[in-house]
Amino acid sequence: MPELPEVETVMRTLQPKLIGLKIIAAQILLPKIIRTPDIDEFKEKITGRKILKINRRGKYLLFILNDGLNLLFHLRMTGNLVYCQQDEPLSKYTHLVLALDNSCHLRFADMRQFGRIWLVPASSMNSLSGFKDLGVEPLGAVFTTSYLKKELKRRHVRIKPLLLDQTFIAGLGNIYTDEALHRAKINPERLATTLNPREITRLHHAIRDVLQEGIENRGTTVRDFIDGNGRPGNYQELLRVYNREGKPCRRCGQNILRKKIGGRSSYYCPACQKI
């Protein structure tokens, strides 16, 4: 599941390869993944465009093209974006191939077909549903302890589903949310309004630390994640709770539990993260 650190890793691996290259052709093998525009217009508009820059916003990858166009990718669960030689065999899950003017390919593949792609003028980015309502960047300057204190005070929801809400904080998914709550010693079912200042400070630091460590370790590969060069990440080795049901807590030795909270699997230590 690509979350912020995985998307950041894809961006960092693609950036040195793609900047300055021109897209000379687009092959669309699964039309429904292109949200806008329709596939004929997509092909026409993207052909001849140059890749000027690659950015990340939340879990979105944002390609800045010339002529004021932006190409957006959301990898969702199993999507990947890989730079490779053009003679590399196509995987059966490849849905979009962008041919580049150096005889290489940028390929989008997604086993579960949940990933989505948009090609939009930079000027209309703020009308894209999902993208336009994204919350604060958790590694950015706006996301401070006092910001988190102020925001949590008026949210009458459990902390886990709130952290997963992309309009609240952009980029956290199931893995890093569970890891951050464990580090902060906060039970995922706690109501946001009941967290005390010390806990909020711990949570703020924990969120930034787990994301930063995730990036430093090139992302988490539980099953599918690969970076822009097709390589898995390393952070799965360092996870403390996620996907560790029944295994001992790395802090206290108690067995990690798994419980559905807000419809999502949540892993936590019942001793370190008391209600």
Add this chain to the structure above:
DNA sequence: ATGACGTCCTGCCTGC
């Protein structure tokens, strides 16, 4: 404002 649930999709796991 909040939450529950269905939808998308396919590989994997479980049970028979």
Add this chain to the structure above:
DNA sequence: TGCAGGCAGGACGTCA
């Protein structure tokens, strides 16, 4: 061994 059925999960829409 093989098959059927359930499950997981990010985002979004619908309904209560």
